[in-house]
Amino acid sequence: MTAQRTLISAASLRSRRGRVVYFTAFTLTALVFLLVFFFPLYWMITGAVKHPAELALPTPTFVPRSFHPESYVDAWSKLRIAHYFVNTVYYALVGWLLQLTLDVAVAYALSRLRPVLGGLVLGMMLATLMLPAAALLVPAYLTVADVPVLHVNLLNTPWALWLPGVANAFNIYLLKRFFDQIPGDLLDAASIDGAGRLRILYSIVLPLSRPVLGVTSIFAVVAIWKDFLWPLLVLQDPEVQTLSVALSRLSITSQVAINELLAGLVIASLPMIVVFLIFQRSILNGLSAGGFKG
Amino acid sequence: MVGLALPGTAPRISRNQTVRRIPLRRTVSDNLVAYAFMAGGIACFALFSWYPLVRGVLLSFQRVNFVTAPEWVGLGNFTALFADPLFWIAWRNTLLFTGLALLLGYALPLLIAVLLNELRQWSGFFRMAVYLPVMLPPIVTVLLWQYFYDPGNGLFNTVLRGLHLPESAWTQSSSTAMISLVLVSTWSNMGSATLIYLAALQNIPGELYEAAELEGAGVWQRVRHVTIPQLRFAMLVLLLLQIVATMQVFIEPYQLTGTTNPDTITVMVLVFRYAFAVNHDFGLAAAMTVLLFVVLGAFSVAYLRLTRERG
Numbered sequence: 232m233t234a235q236r237t238l239i240s241a242a243s244l245r246s247r248r249g250r251v252v253y254f255t256a257f258t259l260t261a262l263v264f265l266l267v268f269f270f271p272l273y274w275m276i277t278g279a280v281k282h283p284a285e286l287a288l289p290t291p292t293f294v295p296r297s298f299h300p301e302s303y304v305d306a307w308s309k310l311r312i313a314h315y316f317v318n319t320v321y322y323a324l325v326g327w328l329l330q331l332t333l334d335v336a337v338a339y340a341l342s343r344l345r346p347v348l349g350g351l352v353l354g355m356m357l358a359t360l361m362l363p364a365a366a367l368l369v370p371a372y373l374t375v376a377d378v379p380v381l382h383v384n385l386l387n388t389p390w391a392l393w394l395p396g397v398a399n400a401f402n403i404y405l406l407k408r409f410f411d412q413i414p415g416d417l418l419d420a421a422s423i424d425g426a427g428r429l430r431i432l433y434s435i436v437l438p439l440s441r442p443v444l445g446v447t448s449i450f451a452v453v454a455i456w457k458d459f460l461w462p463l464l465v466l467q468d469p470e471v472q473t474l475s476v477a478l479s480r481l482s483i484t485s486q487v488a489i490n491e492l493l494a495g496l497v498i499a500s501l502p503m504i505v506v507f508l509i510f511q512r513s514i515l516n517g518l519s520a521g522g523f524k525g
Numbered sequence: 526m527v528g529l530a531l532p533g534t535a536p537r538i539s540r541n542q543t544v545r546r547i548p549l550r551r552t553v554s555d556n557l558v559a560y561a562f563m564a565g566g567i568a569c570f571a572l573f574s575w576y577p578l579v580r581g582v583l584l585s586f587q588r589v590n591f592v593t594a595p596e597w598v599g600l601g602n603f604t605a606l607f608a609d610p611l612f613w614i615a616w617r618n619t620l621l622f623t624g625l626a627l628l629l630g631y632a633l634p635l636l637i638a639v640l641l642n643e644l645r646q647w648s649g650f651f652r653m654a655v656y657l658p659v660m661l662p663p664i665v666t667v668l669l670w671q672y673f674y675d676p677g678n679g680l681f682n683t684v685l686r687g688l689h690l691p692e693s694a695w696t697q698s699s700s701t702a703m704i705s706l707v708l709v710s711t712w713s714n715m716g717s718a719t720l721i722y723l724a725a726l727q728n729i730p731g732e733l734y735e736a737a738e739l740e741g742a743g744v745w746q747r748v749r750h751v752t753i754p755q756l757r758f759a760m761l762v763l764l765l766l767q768i769v770a771t772m773q774v775f776i777e778p779y780q781l782t783g784t785t786n787p788d789t790i791t792v793m794v795l796v797f798r799y800a801f802a803v804n805h806d807f808g809l810a811a812a813m814t815v816l817l818f819v820v821l822g823a824f825s826v827a828y829l830r831l832t833r834e835r836g
Contacts, residue, residue, distance in 0.1 A: 236731025238747055239643050257644055268654040275669050291683055337566035346559035359574045361825040365773045365793055366818040369800050369810045370577035370584055397569035428558060457662045459776050475664040482668055496665045507660045515652060515720060
């Protein structure tokens with residue numbers, strides 16, 4: 232592999248001293264990374280299968296001496312992790328669908344239909360990127376508790392997560408920037424052939440936009456899964472809570488066996504780790520592309 | 526838009542002509558269709574972003590109890606805040622957290638990125654490893670570390686004991702509580718910054734290093750005179766982003782040290798206390814967020830200015 236020239240030249244790495252230094256640095260980094268980033272996860276996964284008596288030993292065991300995978304089953308059913316897991320999956324899937332549908336529609340209209348005052352609408356949406364999440368917390372909570380005009384209370388309903396989730400300026404920015412790059416001739420040709428705007432969106436714009444739809448989808452689902460403070464406020468009824476909020480509540484209010492809690496943590500992380508392993512490329516690339524939004 | 530900016534009358538005439546060529550009815554229906562597409566999105570922005578922003582500012586001057594109409598109290602909420610000793614403690618703690626997080630978490634991603642960029646093997650593994658904590662739900666990270674921090678049987682004290690080093694009470698002692706929170710936060714967040722630095726490092730033209738080496742620059746001089754200047758923009762942006770993010774810290778103190786602990790109560794924890802935990806005083810909480818917003822707003826504007834200039 233011919234890599235790009237970096238700080239240290241390939242030539243200086245070929246020298247005897249270079250090779251020793253490189254080998255040391257490489258091994259040390261690999262070991263430290265294993266220790267710092269993987270060992271905590273190893274400890275969590277294996278801790279969950281240890282017997283509580285083993286967990287209480289003054290000197291912990293590196294390899295579990297007892298093997299009780301049933302703590303995962305206990306967490307799943309006794310701690311009702313299954314219930315919260317299903318809640319969160321449901322919130323994430325519908326939230327993702329709603330967010331993507333409405334944000335694609337906005338981005339498409341702004342990019343292709345260019346209505347009067349479209350620039351102003353886009354500007355006002357992008358301005359919300361400057362708002363720290365904290366700034367809206369209290370008034371947004373009160374709004375969800377009594378939505379203006381409609382006068383409905385969305386607290387303890389999934390709509391309290393879904394509707395504010397649609398107001399995602401970063402999605403609109405990414406989608407619009409992508410739609411802007413689709414050649415206009417292509418859409419004009421379809422329009423001359425008699426395709427309506429919805430039809431153009433469906434059969435031309437969306438199929439061409441798979442990469443950006445993929446990235447925004449992943450980030451939408453991950454964000455809903457990881458969110459904590461907002462669902463903590465708007466879903467206070469234990470029945471409707473997300474997995475994150477329920478885990479926090481269980482750890483604070485009840486006497487949960489530590490192996491079952493650890494099993495709960497593993498179950499809560501698993502979907503994110505699976506998503507990461509499958510979409511690693513999109514996530515890491517999307518991150519460096521989106522790092523400098525604006 | 527460009528046509529409007531051109532001086533003279535000629536462009537304006539041509540612009541009017543193009544407008545006139547489209548029948549009026551056509552433009553009205555086009556606009557209606559466009560706004561029909563945007564209606565759902567605009568409604569969500571209006572209800573859950575734009576309106577709450579205005580309402581938040583209004584709230585900070587009101588006293589609300591949801592039984593009677595909101596009462597205007599002028600600067601009453603702000604004077605009440607300044608009179609609350611917790612207000613000053615929360616700000617001091619937040620600044621301390623932000624400062625410690627910068628000290629620990631600002632240079633680290635840069636160092637790691639520079640190092641990883643030099644390693645010729647396993648680059649996928651390293652990138653994945655450093656980003657893994659970012660993928661974990663924050664509550665998982667915090668609860669896991671809570672388990673590590675356990676003063677009796679936790680992993681950290683067990684290791685310290687094994688090394689015959691003095692043990693620590695970690696989150697449960699006022700001298701180490703804050704640094705314990707910073708450690709968790711740094712572990713879970715530094716992946717993003719590291720990857721952004723890595724992307725920026727890969728954009729540095731190799732010729733710059735070649736040239737510097739030919740001039741006789743050693744490794745450290747190349748870092749100082751090539752790497753750092755080339756990363757200046759990324760470093761500045763990440764500095765602002767990190768400040769904005771860490772000043773809103775919530776989950777670490779909320780979960781690890783609780784909402785009543787004066788050693789670690791932060792601005793957002795106090796907002797939570799005012800509005801949701803103790804007094805249900807939304808006016809007071811709104812006043813506190815308005816102050817935080819003003820402070821963070823300055824950083825956000827600086828960030829957007831910077832990125833716009835570059836982009």
